[in-house]
Amino acid sequence: MNKKLGVYICHCGGNISDYIDVEKVKAAVAGEDGVYLAKTTMFACSDATQKEMVEDIRSNNLDGIVVASCSPKLHLLTFRAVSERALLNKYNYVHANIREQGSWAHSDDKAGATEKAVSLVKAAIAKVRLARSLDPIIIPSKKAVAIIGAGVAGMRAAIELADMGCPVTLVEREYFVGGRVAQWDVMFTTNQTGKELVTRLYNEVIARDNITLLTGAEVVANSGSIGDFTLKIKVTPRYMKEKCDQNNLLKAIEACPVVVPDDFNFNITSRKAIYHNFPGEFPQYPVIDIKNCTRCGECEKICSSVDFSQQEQTVEVHVGSVVMATGFDPYTPAEGEFGYKLSDFVVTLPQFKRLTDINKDNLVYNGREIRNIAYIYCVGSRQSEGDNKYCSRYCCTSAIHASLEARNKFRNVNNFHFTRGIRTYGKQELLYAESLRKGDVYLQAYEENPPLVEVKDGQITVTINDIMTGGREISVIPDLLVLVTGMVPRADNSIASKFKLPKGRDSFFNEIHMKLRPVETVIDGVTISGACQGPKNITESVNSALSAAAKSYSFVNKGELALEPIIAGIDKDLCTWCGECEKACPFDAIKKEKQGEKEIAVINNSVCKGCGMCLPVCPVNAINLIAFSDREIESMIDALVSV
Amino acid sequence: MASINTGFSKELTKFGAFDFNACYNCGTCTAVCSLSTGEDSFPREMIRYSVLGLEDDIKASLKPWLCYYCGECTTHCPQEADPGELMMSLRRWLTSVYDWTGLSGLLYRSLTASIIAMTLTALAVIAYAVVTNFDLEKIMHTGHIFEMVVIGTVFTVILLPNLLRMWNFIILKPGIKVPFKNYVTGLRDLVVHMFTQKRTLGCDDSQVRWFEHLILVFGYLGLLFTTVFLNWFSSESTFVIVLGYVVSIIIFTVTVIFVSERIRKRREMSKKSQPSDWMFVVWLFMMGLSAFAVRLFIDLGILQNNIWLYLAHMIILVQWALVIVPFGKWTHFLYRSFAMYFDAIKKN
Ligand SMILES: Cc1cc2nc3c(=O)[nH]c(=O)nc-3n(C[C@H](O)[C@H](O)[C@H](O)COP(=O)(O)OP(=O)(O)OC[C@H]3O[C@@H](n4cnc5c(N)ncnc54)[C@H](O)[C@@H]3O)c2cc1C
Ligand code: SF4
Numbered sequence: 001m002n003k004k005l006g007v008y009i010c011h012c013g014g015n016i017s018d019y020i021d022v023e024k025v026k027a028a029v030a031g032e033d034g035v036y037l038a039k040t041t042m043f044a045c046s047d048a049t050q051k052e053m054v055e056d057i058r059s060n061n062l063d064g065i066v067v068a069s070c071s072p073k074l075h076l077l078t079f080r081a082v083s084e085r086a087l088l089n090k091y092n093y094v095h096a097n098i099r100e101q102g103s104w105a106h107s108d109d110k111a112g113a114t115e116k117a118v119s120l121v122k123a124a125i126a127k128v129r130l131a132r133s134l135d136p137i138i139i140p141s142k143k144a145v146a147i148i149g150a151g152v153a154g155m156r157a158a159i160e161l162a163d164m165g166c167p168v169t170l171v172e173r174e175y176f177v178g179g180r181v182a183q184w185d186v187m188f189t190t191n192q193t194g195k196e197l198v199t200r201l202y203n204e205v206i207a208r209d210n211i212t213l214l215t216g217a218e219v220v221a222n223s224g225s226i227g228d229f230t231l232k233i234k235v236t237p238r239y240m241k242e243k244c245d246q247n248n249l250l251k252a253i254e255a256c257p258v259v260v261p262d263d264f265n266f267n268i269t270s271r272k273a274i275y276h277n278f279p280g281e282f283p284q285y286p287v288i289d290i291k292n293c294t295r296c297g298e299c300e301k302i303c304s305s306v307d308f309s310q311q312e313q314t315v316e317v318h319v320g321s322v323v324m325a326t327g328f329d330p331y332t333p334a335e336g337e338f339g340y341k342l343s344d345f346v347v348t349l350p351q352f353k354r355l356t357d358i359n360k361d362n363l364v365y366n367g368r369e370i371r372n373i374a375y376i377y378c379v380g381s382r383q384s385e386g387d388n389k390y391c392s393r394y395c396c397t398s399a400i401h402a403s404l405e406a407r408n409k410f411r412n413v414n415n416f417h418f419t420r421g422i423r424t425y426g427k428q429e430l431l432y433a434e435s436l437r438k439g440d441v442y443l444q445a446y447e448e449n450p451p452l453v454e455v456k457d458g459q460i461t462v463t464i465n466d467i468m469t470g471g472r473e474i475s476v477i478p479d480l481l482v483l484v485t486g487m488v489p490r491a492d493n494s495i496a497s498k499f500k501l502p503k504g505r506d507s508f509f510n511e512i513h514m515k516l517r518p519v520e521t522v523i524d525g526v527t528i529s530g531a532c533q534g535p536k537n538i539t540e541s542v543n544s545a546l547s548a549a550a551k552s553y554s555f556v557n558k559g560e561l562a563l564e565p566i567i568a569g570i571d572k573d574l575c576t577w578c579g580e581c582e583k584a585c586p587f588d589a590i591k592k593e594k595q596g597e598k599e600i601a602v603i604n605n606s607v608c609k610g611c612g613m614c615l616p617v618c619p620v621n622a623i624n625l626i627a628f629s630d631r632e633i634e635s636m637i638d639a640l641v642s643v
Numbered sequence: 644m645a646s647i648n649t650g651f652s653k654e655l656t657k658f659g660a661f662d663f664n665a666c667y668n669c670g671t672c673t674a675v676c677s678l679s680t681g682e683d684s685f686p687r688e689m690i691r692y693s694v695l696g697l698e699d700d701i702k703a704s705l706k707p708w709l710c711y712y713c714g715e716c717t718t719h720c721p722q723e724a725d726p727g728e729l730m731m732s733l734r735r736w737l738t739s740v741y742d743w744t745g746l747s748g749l750l751y752r753s754l755t756a757s758i759i760a761m762t763l764t765a766l767a768v769i770a771y772a773v774v775t776n777f778d779l780e781k782i783m784h785t786g787h788i789f790e791m792v793v794i795g796t797v798f799t800v801i802l803l804p805n806l807l808r809m810w811n812f813i814i815l816k817p818g819i820k821v822p823f824k825n826y827v828t829g830l831r832d833l834v835v836h837m838f839t840q841k842r843t844l845g846c847d848d849s850q851v852r853w854f855e856h857l858i859l860v861f862g863y864l865g866l867l868f869t870t871v872f873l874n875w876f877s878s879e880s881t882f883v884i885v886l887g888y889v890v891s892i893i894i895f896t897v898t899v900i901f902v903s904e905r906i907r908k909r910r911e912m913s914k915k916s917q918p919s920d921w922m923f924v925v926w927l928f929m930m931g932l933s934a935f936a937v938r939l940f941i942d943l944g945i946l947q948n949n950i951w952l953y954l955a956h957m958i959i960l961v962q963w964a965l966v967i968v969p970f971g972k973w974t975h976f977l978y979r980s981f982a983m984y985f986d987a988i989k990k991n
């Protein structure tokens with residue numbers, strides 16, 4: 001049967017028609033086999049034209065359409081929707097890109113561009129002649145979401161999903177929730193403390209029945225795909241009974257002989273193997289850090305809540321989607337980088353924040369009263385040489401906020417900021433203005449001439465060629481030097497390989513498209529949120545968490561998912577299982593399966609993305625891509641070369 | 644290698660500046676300033692020096708004197724750092740730095756000190772009057788002698804050494820070599836700037852300000868000349884008498900305009916007034932007015948019965964000559980002119 005086809009050629013308001021003679025294209029294709037109508041239009045995507053297309057398809061009973069306009073990345077979904085409104089199966093619409101691949105690429109050769117457009121449209125017509133109606137692949141989707149990481153992003157996403165009626169498993173590797181924010185005292189720009197924020201979020205989390213919070217928990221294996229992930233989670237116990245007697249506990253902590261650096265305070269203080277982080281951290285009962293515990297039993301003698309009989313457990317959860325919220329690590333400078341480790345009085349910004357929190361009336365560190373504080377900005381960020389080319393975004397504001405905090409809390413503090421240009425965007429600028437008004441001194445250098453730190457006889461000297469003072473050499477001898485360190489991906493990011501999550505240039509988790517699909521990853525069903533995606537402050541982390549929650553919810557809320565049917569299919573008879581296709585597939589969609597006597601390759605329909613990588617490697621040509629079959633592709637090539 | 648002195652900011656606020664720390668170095672002020680040039684770029688650089696407390700650089704700089712305070716920079720500063728007032732404060736601070744007696748700084752920093760100085764001088768005049776038993780003729784004679792002596796003394800004991808100090812900060816200490824002939828050729832600039840303030844004409848704002856100032860300078864010098872050298876109060880010559888009236892009228896009318904500007908705060912430069920600014924215009928006004936009244940009373944023959952008027956005039960005069968001229972805002976007139984002189988000899 002000969003199909004009745006409609007062809008629409010777009011001017012794109014001149015973007016196309018300034019270079020391509022669209023009327024000529026129309027005339028050249030109007031006589032093609034099956035073409036029932038051919039039209040040009042000023043804007044194919046305009047409401048009026050869309051309505052006209054629907055009308056054309058319905059009244060003429062068209063069997064297929066071709067739209068020749070911009071890139072399908074922009075409007076594929078638009079014209080698929082047009083087909084559906086006209087009750088035409090959307091896979092009977094084929095797109096020809098004559099803008100990015102035509103007018104824009106060949107603006108210097110109008111005749112050539114027109115000729116190319118004719119070929120592209122003819123090829124599209126050839127393809128639509130062979131197009132088949134397709135139905136989406138429907139798979140069941142488990143209405144449950146796992147969130148990895150219970151920082152602000154993870155907790156906020158959990159609350160949001162729970163409120164939409166979706167059960168959530170919240171998996172936290174540490175024994176306490178809150179992530180980094182639990183470590184900060186007063187924060188920009190709200191001036192609330194990390195404790196307050198984490199307490200609020202934690203109370204909201206435990207108030208919801210449909211959130212299961214696992215602490216000391218880590219995903220050790222992941223299988224399955226969108227709609228049906230199976231996660232194996234290892235849960236390490238606290239070796240403490242819930243509800244313990246505070247008095248005995250403090251004695252038990254005192255009795256513990258093991259002293260280790262306290263990473264909650266970024267190692268500027270130490271703690272015991274049995275410890276807690278009260279009052280700021282939740283759940284509010286202590287832990288025995290079993291990695292460092294020597295099982296000497298001293299604590300057990302004093303405190304009856306100690307329970308060494310608790311066992312490690314592995315739980316399995318089934319979810320339809322996963323939200324990653326694993327956060328970041330602060331950058332650790334190399335030894336000698338701006339004097340780091342060369343003096344006891346060189347600290348990082350996170351350490352400094354803990355320091356201002358711990359000290360009460362006077363700022364004293366290592367026995368020295370701190371008055372003059374120098375800050376070197378962009379340490380581990382905006383590097384001209386090195387991996388971290390990006391700006392960490394939070395640190396200018398945080399350093400200014402922390403320095404103001406120090407100025408307000410302690411007496412006689414002078415702040416000297418050695419910057420690369422301040423980036424306190426948005427409202428955060430107000431903090432910068434306040435800091436200037438209070439008399440903080442800002443100096444600035446270009447990247448190729450960073451400030452120089454010298455440590456001699458315990459004295460630190462920071463020297464800069466200040467570009468604000470015509471490059472004059474200016475030096476400061478501070479009591480304390482704070483390195484304003486940026487954000488880097490978590491040092492232990494093994495979770496990424498368990499989910500095959502791609503990383504971007506900066507090694508943070510990568511979204512599909514920064515603007516169009518900001519929380520989705522190329523692994524269907526896995527969304528990302530918070531600072532694991534790149535440097536973010538709390539507001540930005542929470543915004544992305546809400547967005548990821550909404551997206552993940554859309555994958556699971558109906559209990560089933562409609563997937564694109566354009567995927568690879570294997571001809572069982574031809575396949576002899578050589579394993580080449582399995583190696584070629586970037587999404588792990590192909591597995592070996594025994595069918596009767598024979599071993600063949602089988603494609604997981606919910607994982608296959610129809611990328612076609614497996615097709616050319618098959619030695620017996622047993623694989624076909626639906627909607628891009630050999631016949632379709634060859635007919636297009638014929639059309640292209642026939643002109 | 645320079646080091647930072649954050650204390651300087653606080654010091655400078657005592658001279659009137661405030662919030663210049665808010666400056667984020669955008670350079671708008673320098674861009675809009677009609678007197679700033681590529682070679683002499685200000686006021687941003689001066690703000691930067693002040694924030695960092697680079698005192699030696701400020702002392703060696705003539706830029707504060709190159710600014711004539713049109714206030715365009717302050718109007719356009721996005722941070723409301725008030726660069727115009729900062730430049731004004733630097734001039735006050737420099738005045739105190741040039742002054743070897745240290746009194747200038749004391750009077751700028753403390754209003755109480757100024758009030759005490761004014762009171763003491765007034766009491767001295769009254770005491771003298773009491774001693775002479777209110778003998779008008781004697782007092783007037785002393786007044787005339789006083790004027791001549793004080794002009795000479797203030798100049799040689801205070802202003803000349805201060806000018807030498809200024810020269811030291813600007814030329815000698817920074818090690819600038821200036822050929823002797825420049826000192827001579829530069830004199831032309833000194834005279835021109837002293838009498839005309841011609842640089843103000845470069846400002847984009849209204850030229851009226853320049854004209855008012857010019858008239859005032861001539862009025863002031865005229866009064867000085869007629870009273871001191873032509874002995875206006877004792878003169879019989881109609882020419883001298885009329886000249887005296889004219890110049891004193893000029894002084895008090897122009898100062899009335901200045902005072903009202905400061906009250907109305909329309910122009911950027913007159914929005915913020917320090918006690919020293921008020922003192923300068925008010926005393927100038929009172930001097931013009933009282934001198935006018937004294938001569939009028941003489942001509943009407945009623946001064947003898949109104950000796951208080953002459954005493955008032957005398958008090959104002961003494962305060963002017965002993966406080967405002969050597970240690971107050973009057974010196975700006977001198978330093979500004981010499982700044983132009985030093986600038987010229989440095990560059991030639
Ligand atoms: C010094 C400093 C000061 C700051 N001050 C402010 C401020 O004042 N205001 C502001 O808005 N922002 C501030 N920030 C930024 C703020 O800390 C981040 O925006 C915020 O922590 C990001 O939250 P998150 O949940 O994405 O990540 P995180 O806070 O890092 O939380 C991630 C959580 O995931 C857990 N996790 C990691 N890996 C795994 C795994 N494999 N399995 C299970 N769990 C895992 C972690 O244990 C952690 O609990 C500051 C940052 C720094 C470094
Ligand atoms: S936020 Fe500021 S300190 Fe941090 S990397 Fe960016 S510019 Fe540097």
Ligand code: SF4
Pocket residue numbers: 665666667668669670671672673687690716719720721722723724725726
């Ligand atoms: S305009 Fe204001 S902020 Fe900008 S440089 Fe001048 S004083 Fe500083």
